[in-house]
Amino acid sequence: MAIDWTKIYQKYKGKWVALKSDEKTVVGVGKTAKVAVEKAKTTGERLPILHRIPAKQRFYVG
8 A cells, every 4th residue: 555655755855764664653853864763762663664755856657
């Protein structure tokens, strides 16, 4: 099933986000992956899913 990250994209453009295992809940944000993981660990999330949100949205069809 597809997950809508539209709100996450709009709020965190150009940053790293750490997500819970549900892939919807943001538990850490930072300019680097390390910062995002450290913030996630303070919330109790041991193994967050990391994703870098691009600064510009680009579409690929192929």
